Amino acid sequence: MDRAFDVPHRLEADIRARAAQAPRPAPLSPERREEVIERIKRLLKERDAVLVAHYYVDEELQMLAEETGGHVADSLEMANFGSRHPATTLVVIGVRFMGETAKILNPEKRVLMPDLDASCSLDLGCPADEFTAFCDEHPDRTSVVYANTSAAVKARTDWVVTSSNGLQIVRHLKERGEKIIWAPDKHLGHYIQRETGADMLLWDGACIVHEEFRADALKKLIDENPNAEVLVHPESPEAVIELADVVGSTSRLIKAVRESDADAFIVATDFGIFHKMREAAPHKRFLVAPTGGEGGTCISCAHCPWMAMNGLENLADVLESGRNEILIDEDIRRKAYQSVKRMLDFSRDHGLVGGPAKCD
The missing domain is CATH 3.40.50.10800 (NadA-like)
Known part of the structure; x- marks a missing residue:
């Protein structure tokens, strides 16, 4: 068994502990809620900012994003929307890798998040140094990583994929005779391997939800x-x-x-x-769908604890202060951009979800 398969197991206890400790915003009274929403709307105009939210964050944040001219989508379309929108500041309501993806595609814009500690078990379970070492041990393989990874992992990989286009891209690589390293989600990787018949080494990561x-x-x-x-x-x-x-x-x-x-x-x-x-x-x-039953722990109960860290008050505070900005080393960003752009170009050429990103 490849050494890297042990990595997520070593991290699993820490990941689950961090998930269990993820703080949730305090509930607001109706009066306070309306007050904070009005403050957010005012600050969005003053800061030339737009909200981009993921499908998994709380309903009131999704509604606010669309009500103020923002967007609700998956992680890649969140970043693509930021490229199309003229606002100079993007406020990403989601988890850390989504903010990084937005910055990778929009380096000239300021990217803020309500809480920079809002993470993802897939990202945490695939450290860049361990992933790099694994790739170095298999130089004959093409590396493909899921979008739920850090900018540093994206900078090391050959391809980034999403759950919308992963099947088509891996099938394309198989047809070219390429053998693949897949990270980090083993379940998505196994599904794609089964559907395509590709020769894939699977990283042993998983989404806790x-x-x-x-x-x-x-x-x-x-x-x-x-x-x-x-x-x-x-x-x-x-x-x-x-x-x-x-x-x-x-x-x-x-x-x-x-x-x-x-x-x-x-x-x-x-x-x-x-x-x-x-x-x-x-x-x-x-x-x-049930999260209980044999072997169930319900650590997430079908809702990501890190997504739940996003709330109205920390959203208003980050707009007010400008804190929690996503910053990426430019060398890492440019390398990550190439693997993301490769996916975007493929998606454009094959009529899949996601179009071309602007080049820089």
Whole structure:
């Protein structure tokens, strides 16, 4: 077994401890909530700033982003929106790697985040030095990393992919006869390996949200709701994926809700996505896939603890102060930009999600 497979296991206890300790913003009274929202709207205009939020953050933040001319999307489209929008400051409501991706694609803009400690188990479980050493041990392989990684890991890899385009890019590499190193999500990597037949070495990382879904409990819920379609994000374990009617990225799952004739859905991804699903199909019913059952710990309970660190008050404070700016060493940023741009160019040329980014 390759040495790097031990890395996430050594980090797992620390990652889970950090997740359990992630602070949640204090609830606000209705009066205080309205006061803070008005402050944010004023500051956005004063600071020439725009909000870009992920599907997994709390509903009120998604609504505020769109109400003020911002955008709600997956991590790559968040960064692409920043490239298209004229605002000089981007406020990324999500987790750290999303802010870094926005900065990689928008170096001339100031990128702020409500809390720089909002991290991701996949990012934390793939340290750049360990990933670099693993790649160096396998120089004959093309490295492909998921977007849920640091700028330093993106700078070391050949390709960055998302859950929207990972299948197509790996299939393309296989057709060219390339062998692959995949990091960091083992479940997504295994799904892509199974679908493409590519020769892949898989890093042993996982998302603490998606890994909590349990196939045994999901089967029971399906039996109780036989007419519900099962929607699963491919970061989930294989046994959960095998029960799915639709497997796909956040955008793909929302599209499935919009286009399906079903009136009920069991959803195996972060339940923050329910806001957009309800917008897409307001008369349909949505059930969270179970995170309990044999082996379950419910450390996340289907909602990322780091996404939950984003709140109205720390959003207002960062706009006021200008703190929590994403800064990336320029050499790392340029190297990371090349691997991201390679993905964007492929997506453009093959008509996939995501278009060309501006070059610099």
